[in-house]
Amino acid sequence: MDADQHQVLLRRRLLVRGIVQGVGFRPFVYGLAQRLRLGGFVLNDSDGVTLEIEGPAGALDAFEQTLRTAPPPLARIDEIRVEPVATCGETLFRIETSRAVSTRNALISPDVATCDDCLRELFDPTDRRFGYPFINCTNCGPRFTIVLDVPYDRSQTTMRVFPMCPACQAEYDDPLNRRFHAQPNACAQCGPSLAFHWWSTVFRPILPTGASPLEQAAAALVQGAILAIKGLGGYHLACDALNSAAVARLRARKQREAKPFALMAPDMETIRWLCSVNTDEAHLLESRRRPIVLLDALPGAPVAPSVAPGYTTLGIMLPYTPLHYLLLRAYAAATPGKPAVLVMTSGNLSDEPIAYRDDDATARLASIADGMLTHNRDIHMRCDDSVARIVAGGVQLLRRSRGYAPEPVKLARSFPKPLLAVGGHLKNTFCLAKGHDAFLSHHIGDLENLETLTSFREGVRHFARLFDCEPEVVAYDLHPEYLATKEALASDIPLKIGVQHHHAHIASVLAEHGIEGPVIGVAADGTGYGLDGAIWGCEVLIADLCDFTRFAHLAYVPLPGGDAAVRQVWRIGAVYLRRAFGDAFLDLDIPFIKRIDRQQWALIDRMIERGINAPPTSSLGRLFDAVAALVGIRGEALYEGQAAIELEAAAGQDDRPYPFALLEGAPRQIDALPTIRAIVDDLRTGAPVAQVSGRFHSTIAEMLAQACEQARATGAPAVVALSGGVFQNRRLTELLVTRLEQSGFRVLLNRRVPPNDGGLCLGQAAVAAARLMFAASDRSLTR
Known part of the structure; x- marks a missing residue:
């Protein structure tokens, strides 16, 4: 009886969503159906891939199992919907022409490096594509950068102007060929030159x-x-x-x-x-x-x-x-x-x-x-190279662009409304989100000129068209002078949700790990607009996706000249010395003091006393700058973070922490002045820069770990999320992760988006979505 049931003919319709266009998915399905002797069809549409299969129940089950467990190498299957349909008596399987549907949910593959099969042909003197610089197949080559629209067909790419020669057309039309419907398919006779x-x-x-x-x-x-x-x-x-x-x-x-x-x-x-x-x-x-x-x-x-x-x-x-x-x-x-x-x-x-x-x-x-x-092959969408490194046993992205964009980050919960998150000012990326998908853009760059802002606008329009996402909500950073923020506030998107900078950093970690919190979040960077109008940058938060409490922060110091102090890092070094030693700091017998322009410092000191352009900051990035200046690494930085990067490069193996203090209060304050005094003591005795830098890195790891322990002691979870540009410092990150894990914490890092502001838009999107879902509660939509 079981054998008879096994031979009963059935027909099923499957809707497959994910990265399933332009990655050899249809020929894979065709070949699998042929092997299992199934009838039916497969086609691309604006929703993904639709297929119907007909045959014995056992063969249909085997087909589905293979589809789920062993898809083509470049495919990413997010969802397979299966429904029974009436049988047609079909015994042959075919690939049908793509079609558009009313809603578009198809995903576009990132650009993919040349595969081994194409490389073998490229350097094979007997191959017809020997030495051809645009060789590709369904497993490799340009995707995102040449796509004009979906469905992903040649007519919707910049390859549409290159009619294929008979040999290329035959490959393109053969379902069993590696180049079946490889949209950039070409050779020296018919393709780009x-x-x-x-x-x-x-x-x-x-x-x-x-x-x-x-x-x-x-x-x-x-x-x-x-x-x-x-x-x-x-x-x-x-x-x-x-x-x-x-x-x-x-x-x-x-x-x-x-x-x-x-x-x-x-x-x-x-x-x-x-x-x-x-x-x-x-x-x-x-x-x-x-x-x-x-x-x-x-x-x-x-x-x-x-x-x-x-x-x-x-x-x-x-x-x-x-x-x-x-x-x-x-x-x-x-x-x-x-x-x-x-x-x-x-x-x-x-x-x-x-x-x-x-x-x-x-x-x-x-x-x-x-x-x-x-x-002469046009690029439709610019896409810079991605940058990554291995940190704490995993990949850390420093710039997420070519090879990654526009592959979405899947969120645990669905976005209640289509949403745009505009990101930050530096290392800008934006995010368009709908369903469970957060589509992070390629790297846009620092929004400091019209050219970059134009690139931002072009990218938003292109993503909205590709992914059929017309946002009804826009999320933005609270800094009123960010161009991205001004763009969001000036838009005609009806609902606008501001998200605090460091909350967004921590939310980006939660979003990519599929959790809602609460966690202890350590957000450390150079600049972020605080709820009190100060410049935040070393924040220990108790946070979930909806909201946060500021448990502790680095004690405020003035930032004289604002952005000028980001470049003239000696200013912040002098500020920390003045806080630690008072006016007598100018009598300290260390090389840093000999390099100070006393007349210029007098003007800066008066600026601080009068509260003129000297906003308070809790930035850990600026503390790194200060120490780099004090030890003589750099008095002026040519770009933000240079001094801190060179301080990390100089660090030796001495890992004895300097003293510091954690002061009671709401929020608690992390006092680095004992650290500054101890560094000066080392400098007075001629300690090498490598020793001071090594000890300073260990100090920061220890102070942040102790702040997390204090938060846990008050009832916070034993889960810590680390984010912000300071955690691009590999030495600090690995020291802190080790210290926290030894103390029994579970530590979460950004792995799919950068910890710097390149990942900010994901956090903004996740926070905005969470607030929308809980809008009926007492939480504020515009915090």
């Missing part, structure tokens, strides 16, 4: 006669040229990373005084020649997302000193497009005996968004680059 343009009238490299554009570019790089190179999501500026003169020239032209440049190396062997690489780091480097990975540089690594001045790390990525592979191979062939390592930094002037349109790149980059290696 390269072009090389020389701009400089001063520098003339010797280029090989009759050389291809790629060979010309490699030859120019070997001779010290700076080139603009068009990639997946925009232009890079590239030069020989071992050529000190070329790197210095690039730094001067790009007006990037000190921030490090990213590097690209052809293989792991070359990377290991420059950096130490552990197993987790190697896995991250070689992943299909291909981020820039921060690695510890080996002593004597031969890259130019100005690649990463003041850093003990290098940011390196492997090639992720066939063009990169071919360029590095050509470059290596022209420079035998030395590592083939290129600077690959964003194609822009400092503080501008990355150039991605050809005319814009020519206009903006011709003053920086000597020439351009470009192609």
Whole structure:
């Protein structure tokens, strides 16, 4: 009887949602149905993938089981809805033409690094795509950056202008071919092509006669040229990373005084020649997302000193497009005996968004680059490289963009209304949310000029169209001068919800871990607008998604000149000394005092006394700046966080904490003045910078851990969430995580979004959604 039941013919309709378009899902379904001898069809629509299968019950069950447990490598299945339908007597399975539906829930895959199968073809002289710089298949290549709209079909991408040749069309139409409905599918006969343009009238490299554009570019790089190179999501500026003169020239032209440049190396062997690489780091480097990975540089690594001045790390990525592979191979062939390592930094002037349109790149980059290696496949949406590192046993994203965006973060609860969260001012990203999906944007950058604000607006419109999300709610930071906040308040979105900066940081951790709280949240950064109008930045909160209580914070000190003190970090060093020693601090016998301009300090001191442009701050980032200034690392920073980064780089192994105090009150205050006095004592005795920095990092970890212990003693949960830009400091983060875990805490970190302001929009969205769900309670919607 069981055998007879097994042969009963049934038919089922399946709606599959997730990242299931442009990732080889339909040919996978087709092949699986063929093997199981099922009839039916599969098609893309604006909701995901719809399919019907008909056959014996056992075969249908096997089909569903395989779909759920072993989908294609790039697919991400979020939901499969199954319903029985009437049988049709179908015995053959087919792939039907895509169709649109009234609602759009299809997800778009991020851009994916070149797969191993395509690489084998790329370097196989017998293959028809040998050396073709735009080789791709359903398992790799451009996705997000070329999509105009959904469903994801060729006519809805920038590849629509390249009609396929018969050979490519045959691959595209064959359900059993690796390139079935690979929308960017092309070859040298029918697809995009390269072009090389020389701009400089001063520098003339010797280029090989009759050389291809790629060979010309490699030859120019070997001779010290700076080139603009068009990639997946925009232009890079590239030069020989071992050529000190070329790197210095690039730094001067790009007006990037000190921030490090990213590097690209052809293989792991070359990377290991420059950096130490552990197993987790190697896995991250070689992943299909291909981020820039921060690695510890080996002593004597031969890259130019100005690649990463003041850093003990290098940011390196492997090639992720066939063009990169071919360029590095050509470059290596022209420079035998030395590592083939290129600077690959964003194609822009400092503080501008990355150039991605050809005319814009020519206009903006011709003053920086000597020439351009470009192609005629348009980029629809700019998308900068992602940056990551391994911290505390897992991946920490510092910039979430190419390879990750626009893959959504799934939330445990559904958003009650479509929602836009506009993020912060620095490292801006935005978030559009509906259902359970939070669609975080690619990296926009610092919202400090019209170009970046325009990029923000373009991105919001594109995401709203792609994901059919017209927001009815907008969440924003409370800082009234943030451009993102002004944009939110000026919008015609009817419901506006302000979210405190550090609450959003902690909420971003809760959201990505799928919990609502409460937790003890430690939010530490440089600047965040506080509820009392002060500049917050070292906050121990008892928080859930709806609200928070400020349990403790670093004691306030004045920030003389506001933003000026962020650059002139000696100011905050002097402020801490004055608080610790009074007016007599100017008599201290330490080198820092000898460097102070007494006349300038007198003006600043009067500014503080009169309360003129000297807002109170509890910023832990500014305390790091102060200590960096006191030990002589840096008196002025060229960018925010530089002094703190260099202080971490200088830290030695001495882990004895300095004294500090936790003062009773509501909220409690963390008093760092005993720490400052002890550091001065060390400086008076000639203690090396490495010792002071090592002890200071241990002090901060200990003070934050003790604050969490005190919070737990009052009834707070034994769960701690850490977020904010200070936790980009690997040494501090790992010290604190270890200390908290030893004390019995469960510690949560940002893993899917950055701990810096690049993850702020996720927290804003999660807080706004929670408040909407509990709007009937006494909680305020506009806190």
